[in-house]
Amino acid sequence: MKAFVMKEIGRVGFTHKPVPQPGPNDAIVRTSRALICTSDSHTVGGGIGPRHDLTLGHEAVGVVAEVGSEVREFRPGDRVVVGAITPDWGDPASQAGHSSQSGGPLGGWKFSNTKDGVFAEYFHVNEADANMARIPDDVSDDAAVYCADMLSTGFMGAEHGDIPIGGTVAVLAQGPVGLMGTAGAKLRGAGLIIGVDAVPTRLKLAQTYGADEIVDFTREDVVERIEELTGGEGVDTAIEALGADATFQIAVRITKPGGTVSTIGYYGTGEYVHIPRVPWGVGMAEKTIATGLCPGGRLRLERLLRMLSAKRLDPTLMTTHIFAFDEMEQAFEVADKKLDDVVKVLVTF
């Protein structure tokens, strides 16, 4: 089968690989839609170290081609979405409620990290009963594919942010994950949502997904403007959706004492992330810093799909570019170099 791989740090391209085989608890899925993620760029850039001919991609939907002998919930022909994170559910970390960290730090992240990803004609799913979900008839593949990572991670930002109903929220960066953080804040009942970015298409989408105010960081001082919008108090929750030291520091500054900084970014460069000492109340302002990696699992995916069935939001508005799998090299370049005001690139198989 054809697969799109990271050949080495900084180099991608097509290769051929055998179709994977399922173990007793696993499934093989024939890919129908996939999304390119900024994490794929971080990986190719060397963010998690060298890899050789590793199939990229972790956001996909498809049709079950084959299941192992112990799989009970799925049959060949089922239309499914698979989580970007596919935990080992028997691991003590999962039993403690931290399934994304099963098997070690970030251990639930297997696709395009410790095993081949989804940018291929077929891909392998470990613990299929627990790590994928059947897509309801009224939800399209084009929408369901957003459940794999974007909805799960973005909503996690709002969930970990412990947003009070009527509370104030700032979402720093309105890329696809930040946009779903904004949508999550709205769904959690925030009373004021401030979206921060500089790209006009992203700011417009932020308003569509629930931002009441937008702040363009190239035109105004983010900290000053958010203080102004919150009567000098700062926000209850700052969702840091970029993954950069400077943005993290802003998040700590704009969060009021007792509030929460919820980070959902991938801090891909630099040795340290810095906490500004005085805005942190010299360590005593009761500002919680919450972190997380995209929650996986069938229950999670089914809940996200329910939001799409119920038309609570339309993630396909984020699809700015569509390419066929054969055009993957061009598709990856658009996503990687953020060309043409790209938000999300959908790949069809």
Ligand SMILES: [Zn+2]
């Ligand atoms: Zn992703």
